[in-house]
Amino acid sequence: xxxxxxxxTRSLNVFHLGGSACNNCDIEILDxxxxxxxxxxxxxxxxxxxxxxxxxxxSGIFNKKAAVRLKRVYQQAPRPIFVVAIxxxxxxxxxxxxxxxxxxPLDQYIPVxxxxxxxxxxxxxxxxxxxxxxxxxxxxxxxxxxxxxxxAKQKRGA
Amino acid sequence: xxIFYLILQVLVFPGLLFAAAAGLAxxxxxxxxxxxxxxxxxxxxxxxxxxxxxxxxxxxxxxxxAARWLFLSAxxxxxxxxxxxxxxxxxxxxxxxxxxxGDIIVILYLLTMPAVSVIIGSFAAQxxxxxxxxxxxxxxxxxYELPFVLAILVPVVQTQSIRFSDLLAAAxxxxxxxxxxxxxxxxxxxxxxxxxxxxxxPEAETELAGGAYLEYSxxxxxxxxxxxxxxxxxxxxxxxxxxxxxxxxxxxxxxxxGGVLKYLGLVVLVILxxxxxxxxxxxxxxxxxxxxxxxxALAAVLAAMIGx
Numbered sequence: 001x002x003x004x005x006x007x008x009t010r011s012l013n014v015f016h017l018g019g020s021a022c023n024n025c026d027i028e029i030l031d032x033x034x035x036x037x038x039x040x041x042x043x044x045x046x047x048x049x050x051x052x053x054x055x056x057x058x059s060g061i062f063n064k065k066a067a068v069r070l071k072r073v074y075q076q077a078p079r080p081i082f083v084v085a086i087x088x089x090x091x092x093x094x095x096x097x098x099x100x101x102x103x104x105p106l107d108q109y110i111p112v113x114x115x116x117x118x119x120x121x122x123x124x125x126x127x128x129x130x131x132x133x134x135x136x137x138x139x140x141x142x143x144x145x146x147x148x149x150x151x152a153k154q155k156r157g158a
Numbered sequence: 159x160x161i162f163y164l165i166l167q168v169l170v171f172p173g174l175l176f177a178a179a180a181g182l183a184x185x186x187x188x189x190x191x192x193x194x195x196x197x198x199x200x201x202x203x204x205x206x207x208x209x210x211x212x213x214x215x216x217x218x219x220x221x222x223x224a225a226r227w228l229f230l231s232a233x234x235x236x237x238x239x240x241x242x243x244x245x246x247x248x249x250x251x252x253x254x255x256x257x258x259x260g261d262i263i264v265i266l267y268l269l270t271m272p273a274v275s276v277i278i279g280s281f282a283a284q285x286x287x288x289x290x291x292x293x294x295x296x297x298x299x300x301x302y303e304l305p306f307v308l309a310i311l312v313p314v315v316q317t318q319s320i321r322f323s324d325l326l327a328a329a330x331x332x333x334x335x336x337x338x339x340x341x342x343x344x345x346x347x348x349x350x351x352x353x354x355x356x357x358x359x360p361e362a363e364t365e366l367a368g369g370a371y372l373e374y375s376x377x378x379x380x381x382x383x384x385x386x387x388x389x390x391x392x393x394x395x396x397x398x399x400x401x402x403x404x405x406x407x408x409x410x411x412x413x414x415x416g417g418v419l420k421y422l423g424l425v426v427l428v429i430l431x432x433x434x435x436x437x438x439x440x441x442x443x444x445x446x447x448x449x450x451x452x453x454x455a456l457a458a459v460l461a462a463m464i465g466x
Binding site: 004007008010011035036038040041043047048049051052054076078079080 | 189193196197198199200201202204205208209211212215216217218219366367368371372373374375376379
């Protein structure tokens with residue numbers, strides 16, 4: 001585990017980009033950021049600008065018009081940037097697959113690091129997804145979260 | 159004085175490195191107290207260090223159409239001002255070198271450097287939201303400087319000296335009623351100088367998406383965050399030095415502890431204000447600083463002149 005990866009996984013700034021979401025995933029994302037789940041324990045904070053972000057959190061389907069904006073936002077992000085697809089819509093297109101303005105799934109537009117299906121996924125599931133991302137970056141197996149990572153240790157202690 | 163010793167002072171001990179480390183520790187206090195106010199656990203102690211270090215290994219994006227060198231050098235200007243201010247304040251506390259007549263005025267100028275650098279950087283970015291943040295920063299700077307300088311004038315009038323060491327040698331300003339009023343005004347101005355809630359209109363995460371810092375990424379953003387942390391360290395220290403007798407190091411450990419407690423008390427006061435107040439609009443902030451705040455500071459100066 002290199003120095004850069006270690007530092008990066010301890011301080012993830014999240015930028016949330018909603019596509020044409022039904023707002024359900026957005027509500028759960030906001031729940032995850034409330035004091036009850038306290039993501040700042042893991043060094044995760046929400047930022048207002050993509051230039052400050054390390055993680056691009058994407059929810060909702062991206063239709064032909066929104067996908068252009070998505071690509072532009074992804075290109076504006078400083079590297080390294082990781083993409084987390086939240087909810088079934090962002091992962092697969094969900095019930096909008098046959099819709100007239102839906103083209104291809106999200107990962108045909110930009111590379112996606114973590115898929116988190118669910119309609120909507122629970123806050124606990126989102127924290128698990130972030131921990132899996134951290135493990136993936138550190139080169140550990142994705143389910144080895146317990147015991148090893150500092151974030152998991154703190155989660156148990158809290 | 160030896161020039162290398164001076165450079166060492168600016169870059170390492172009371173200057174850049176020390177102020178950066180102490181500032182990041184103070185910003186951990188800020189985040190931890192905020193977490194307690196919101197009844198959560200909060201980040202680990204090294205979190206501010208991780209945040210800044212992480213930004214140092216990120217890519218730097220310069221927006222198309224930006225004034226490249228101005229955009230990239232503006233954060234350095236702010237950091238230099240904060241480091242020099244820290245050095246001058248600590249030289250008055252510790253026998254590191256001579257203080258000089260008028261060093262309070264120099265510090266007042268140096269403390270505006272971070273705000274000026276934010277203004278330069280935000281306009282250099284050529285982003286409409288960033289320029290909006292920059293224009294708010296200008297209005298805020300123009301509004302709080304007047305009551306802040308008037309408040310600092312009170313201990314100067316009391317001791318009849320603009321030399322830092324004379325201020326520290328005299329009785330603390332808050333022992334007089336005029337000093338108490340001036341300290342209250344100065345604390346409110348400090349809140350605006352640190353651009354914390356209720357005076358955080360320049361960055362306004364919700365409507366300006368980061369405002370003045372919007373286009374910054376990577377190492378320049380890290381330097382901006384470091385400068386903000388340093389200012390969070392320096393500003394309460396400056397007020398403690400000017401109004402409350404500073405931190406005295408040559409009379410055993412008890413006065414040192416007392417000085418640190420005074421400093422932490424001011425820091426926690428700032429954090430509690432930031433956690434309990436809603437954001438004011440920029441016109442409300444200007445009206446407040448040029449109205450009640452300036453009048454209170456003027457009253458304090460007059461009271462100090464007649465010896466209260």
